[in-house]
Amino acid sequence: MFLTKYFRDFWQPRKGLAIAEACVIGVVAALSAIFLRFSSGSLGTFRVNTSYAIPALFALPLIGASFGFTAGFLVDRFAPEASGSGVPQVKASLANVPIRLSWRVAIVKLIGAILTLGSGMTLGRQGPTVHVGAALAAGMSRVFPTSPDHRRQMIAAGAGAGLAAAFNAPITGILFVVEELLQDLSGITLGTAIIASFIGGVLSRLLGGRSLQLNLELIESQTTFAITELPFYLILGLLAGLLAALFRHGLIQSLKFYRKLRISLPLKLALAGLVSGILIAMLPELFRNNTGLREFILAGKPSVYRVALVFVAQFILTLIAFGSGAPGGLFAPSLILGSCLGYLIGVIEFRFLGISSPDTYALVGMGAFFSGVSKVPITAIMIIFEITTDFNLVLPLMIGSVTSYLVADKLIPGSLYAKLLELNGIDIDTENSIDGRITQLTAQEVMQRQVETLQAQMTVDEAIQAFSHSTQRGFPVLENSKLVGIVTQSDLMKIREGKLSRNAPVKEIMTSQPLTITPEHNLSNVLYLLNRHQISRLPVLEGRRFVGIISRGDIIRAEANYLNCESFPNQPKIKPSYKVYQTQSPSVGRGRLLVLIANPETAHKLLQMAAMIAKHNRYEVECLQVITISRHNKPAETPVKTAPSRKLLLSAEVIGKRWKIPVHTQIRVAHEVANATLETVKERHIDTLLMGWKGSTHTPGRIFGNVVDTIIRQATCELLLVKLGNSSNPINFKRCLVPMAGGPNSKIALKLLPALATYTQKLEIRLTQVFSSEAQIDVKVLQAAKRLLIDRYKLSNKINAVHIKAHSVPEGIINLVKTGNFDVVVLGASGEGMLQQAINGNIPEAIASGVDCTVILVRSMSSEE
Known part of the structure; x- marks a missing residue:
């Protein structure tokens, strides 16, 4: 017992242990980044060599489609959170959005990114390394008991270490955490980020070599800056901002286009790999190797026409790849696009002034374009400075990056990663504090909907029994379903004082006309009323109807859930369900009975019972199957597999023919089963709803379960809940x-x-x-x-x-x-x-x-x- 207590106390978050954990995170993030670099490079070499051994127009599309499909399958099957760049997921998790970050997500992201980059899609590995580092840190933080703040600090440290290892740039990792992800300069947060990023960057440099494989000696010897070049760097920043805004708009449109295709994630990635492979096969051989492409721009003395072709091709190929949801980042594509743009401006400057080489402008263009895309100008400046260690570039980088940032932000305000999250229904207000966001919750999001109540006609003795059998410390008193008072433990003191007998009606001791609130009251108002009137709970009324109660404990629980990323005030709202399949029979009945089919094992029995009831009442039978999806996806844009559901609905039609009753069927894609069911009840004018019931629930605060409780409370029709027995024939009752x-x-x-x-x-x-x-x-x-x-x-x-x-x-x-x-x-x-x-x-x-x-x-x- 003593050892257990000592172990728990020892692993409580402390500064020393946070530093030790940051060191481990830095090492793990660096090793994962090195593994990603060499593995994707090996697959890329295989792809390039295969394109020479076999006709490129056949090899590249085939490899792109097969690798893309495999990556999509792994992500879709094992960790859907691993899709895309990964930086938006990390940003959301640090803002307490309940997005999973775990070791499984890290592993799937790592393998998926390797396959994606090996397929030839023009995406980068830096975004995935940020995601992998953060996910590994999140998994590690669950091994030992930690506070929510400590967990966020470790996730931020893991993200910084991942970026530092990807670029061999420790300072860049730190700045990216502070500037984009966490926006926190507290001592422990900054300290752990510095340590993890330093270890990640140094270890990656020692084991993996310098990132981007730049010819530093050649570049360093030719970088110069003169005051007369200032207009050209301003023009570079202006163009970088304009094109970065166009690039950001294209990324969003690409994502929307793929969603409209209504195909699965593996097929989206296969399509992106196929199209990318075809286009790359039609381009010069230079485009088959992204690393060689960077070297060509920065040190290969290319022609203006070749650089312009690289810019256009890279722009289009990145949009094709990113919109599919492939696990790859935007850092590397942004840097390549910026280098092309900078090189072209440098050629123009050299012809007019002949002062600086185009290579210098290429490096400045990298920072400027990246700044316009990601809206992190300080990080953009530091990336180029750290990978070149050339102080001459700092002032041009500042001019180009800041100008690009201002122009891009004027055209499309806000962070790209925040925009990507908004596209998935997640709205992050980074300016609000945790307390501020908690108080924005409304009473209906926190209150207890299932509450034990007393009837006004009950006796005081019955009320005492209710208190003895319940954990509640206060009971609303109803009369004809209307709230007429509330009874608390302090009211029972009147009995002990001898003022009333135990046989008196409960209305004699209750507090009449209690203070109430509406479901739309936010928690700041609720907290004010609780403190102002020195009470512990408030009934919630919708009009005159009692719908729930909210207590101080409910508010504390909501805040704890928020801090532990189990709930989020601005989480995606439930969107209307989307009908993906429907069959209609003649409408000849005098009413409709809706059967909610969820469990294939009990569906046949429920359908038989529904047919029996419908036959007797001359009703039509409406069969509903609901396919649930994440709240971060839109029902109308999410591809689903309907074959198993259609098979169940076909059995319903067979039963309908046997009983000679009309049967209508439909399949809906929805965020929640209850909401889709209620929508169907309203749209199809349902008279009776029949659904299965387990007979018990283990969900805290629920009586029959999440789905059933919601439907019971809101369904505007008769409701039949059926817990099936052991009989094989549910209609052969004796x-x-x-x-x-x-x-x-x-x-x-x-x-x-x-x-x-x-x-x-x-x-x-x-x-x-x-x-x-x-x-x-x-x-x-x-x-x-x-x-x-x-x-x-x-x-x-x-x-x-x-x-x-x-x-x-x-x-x-x-x-x-x-x-x-x-x-x-x-x-x-x-x-x-x-x-x-x-x-x-x-x-x-x-x-x-x-x-x-x-x-x-x-x-x-x-x-x-």
């Missing part, structure tokens, strides 16, 4: 038990019985009501239900009504089911619009989890009061 409590949903439960009785031979129906041992027995509810079944549904020869006594309703029902061998239980929901937990727990769940037979829970149409 004995049916119907617990009665007199609530409004009891009639809906009774309405279902004729359908069960019509298609089941010799069905015995038993109505029952559970009373406690002390309660006075009143069988009016049972007698009224029996009369209704006899008079309206003509089931006189199949019904008996019996009351029983038990300590609790679930206990009595469960024992009766087991002793009476019932094979189906039909439950009416509680008397309120929401299926709330009863005082002694969630009665439907307790019954469903305690019996092996089929359980059907019914709820009447939700009323929006």
